[in-house]
Amino acid sequence: MGNINFRVVFRVISNNLFILSAALFISGVVAILAEEQITPFLATAMLSLAIGLLLYYTARRRTVHHPLSRKEAYLTVTFTWLIMSLTGSIPYLISGAIPSVTDAIFESVSGFTTTGSSILTDIESLPKSILFWRSLTHWIGGIGIIVLVIIIMPALKIGGYHLFTMESSLQEKISPRIKTVGIYLLYIYIALTVAEIILLLAGGMNLFESTCHAFGTVATGGFSPKNDSIAGYSPYIQYVITIFMLFAGVNFIIPYYLVKKDFQKIRQNDEFRFYLSVVFVIGLVISLSLMTDMGKPVEISFREGFFQVVSIITCTGFATADYLQWPAYAWIIIFFCMFLGGSTGSTAGGIKMVRHLIVLKNIRIIFKRLSSPHAMLPIRLNKKTLNEEANNSVLTFVTLYLMVFITGSVLLVLLGLDGATSASSVATCMAGIGPGIGSVGPV
Template sequence: MDFRPVLHILMRIVLITAVSLLMCVPVALIYHEPVSPFLYTSLIATILAACAYGGRGKQELTTFKRREAYLSVTLSWLIVSLIGALPYLFSGAIPGITDAFFESVSGFTTTGSSILTDIESLPKSVLFWRSMTHWVGGLGIIVLVVIIMPSLNIGSYNLFTLESSFQEKIHPKIRSVGRRLLYIYLSLTFIETFFLLLGGMNLFESLCHSFGTVATGGFSPKNTSIGDYSPYIQYVITIFMLLAGTNFVVHYYAVKGQFRKIKQNEELRFYYKVTFVAGIAITAILFFQTDRSLETAFRESFFQVASIITCTGFATADYLLWPSVGWVIIFFLMFFGGSTGSTAGGIKMARHLVALKNVKHHFRILNAPNAIIPLRINSKPVSAQDNNGILTFILWYFMLFLGGSLLMAWLGSDVPTSLSSVATAMGGIGPGLGSVGPASNFAHLSDSSKYVLCGMMLLGRLEIYTMVMLFNPWFWKN
């Protein structure tokens, strides 16, 4: 193991965290709140970065080997989560170490699950940092998924995230690609903030909600999430949740005017088809089985569907009060996820699409056993290795979901809470069912249960293999 490249990436990640903490200082000054929690934490992060700088040597990111990449990615998320918990502790907003760590992991992994019972009682600067963890985590996911993972062939991202012509330019132009993706990320954030301001939302809340939307995180500075805002605000956030759940390479092609490549993207079409069908189905359920108007049923339905599919976690209604078939649909949507190459979590639409194509492909082979019929996506054949990798990932996902649910039940949670808390943690969604529904929180869970869910958040966010491989002795020997 060569730890120099690991220290190289950790140094950069910790420095970004230190700078992010300083962005909370003006907010604290504006609202006459203590700045020391952010200054102390930023100083600690800077010292850690300096220590990493002293041992990194001259290793560059492009010289990473698989072993170092897996370790650095996992350690990055773990270290920033530990650092991110310090402002909660220093400010006294969240006095317990377990709760502070849970809130930090939930923020950086863009999950949005919370242990807070009265969000609005916290200092504005702490709430800003809470939302900032989403934004920084979402940006890290874009860099990880769109730049680092494809170059390492992790999780078959090279097949779905990047066109071959685009991927060829990753290594020689990694900084250029990173800058362009950052511009897109910033643009979506500022554009949404502008539209929210037009709707009457103040600047502080507009920024916090934009951070949570573009990163598909779901932290809101309000106890009622988006429920008390106008229909205009809810529609704006719905649209930007769907945009955030779209592959960022699609946004890149849109900026470049390469619409032919967008049109060929099967995952994009599948993503919006699933959203549309689920939205219409729940709209019909709410309209015909409750006293809601058509517009209210439509708005509530598509907001919650977009929030769950993109794994954002914002809420405008308590879907546990819907007719049972409505929240059952919501539960199944927790396993879909947005597009690959987006900030959304979950299994991802591309993998579901490949799984469905496998079913169709199997029947075609049964009808013509001697024919050679390749499985294709985006008009390109999927290799047997990639296909097996995707199906294996889905199997791993559900095995870990079942194992985590059994562990949560053993630790004392009821069945609906156990199943949905693990599903929402792995998918990075936020609210679940049972006692962790959209009108509740995770504060009542035991410390052991919270640590289990923290592990599930990191597993889901890092696409399982990245963490699981670290526990494989064969991986360290070869």
């Protein structure tokens, strides 16, 4: 640990805490407008600001000129999640909305990691300002913090790319000017959020609910201010949210290239085509099962099927139907969707589409080698050869992911939970989805 420059780590964390303070002050404004107590947000904001300033001035003693090392990047990301999750739980505790420390931390971690799992049973009984803060933790956790850190990094003469790859491995390096990219990503993120708010308002949803749902959709989080999630809203609202969940699961490189009018790069992106194909095929299978096995009308089958599939694959976790009431094979497919994840460089969780694509390419090469043992068969991604280190890294990640899943599931079974609940609880939390199977289903 001796070669780690903690001043660099402190400087980045301090910037994150300043962002968190600003978010808490905004929630305080919502509390004033809703005529609710402002103390939970004001007190937490001041605490966050104080710790941020302390770390900032500690880091300022020496000017930072070297790039952020891999160790420092890992440490920064880890401490950022830990500090923000603990700080984010304080408003729940002070307001009394969630009196248990464990429950408050759970809700905060679920928010910032955009998991969307909740300990709350009656969401609508909470103050509006607390529900707004709960949804805002999604928006911050989704990509806001990472993008803002990238923008801040160049001012500190720290390479932001290392920190970004901690969040999205295999992220394509799109420009040497990381600050420019960061600003573009932030604009795209804000534009998607604003566009969804406007479209939800056009469908008759009020401003508060539109904002909360937009935060949860664009960040692929899944927190809703309503007890029945999206189920009680009109088909129009459900279609809007489906489309934006699909957008949110796309690598943010794609809209960046779209803005730059670099359509060739979009066409060459293997993960983008694979992601859309997987969503379309699984969505179609589920929709057909609802039509043929449950006798539902075509439009309802299409809407319910695609909403749930997109929600689970992008790890958003919104729900419009209880998929446990579907035919057994349909909800088993939904369970396997929990391991897919969206694209790298998106706000979605899970294993991620590009890793599945690389695993499939490896399997194809194994079969090809059966007929041509001495053939040189490189793995190509986006028309470029993937080096052996990157390939092995992906295979190791997928193996470890599945091992952790199996271990966690066995531990929960030993604690007395049934198999379906145990397996889906671990799968949904690892991927950051929210609802699972069994007693942790969508209702």
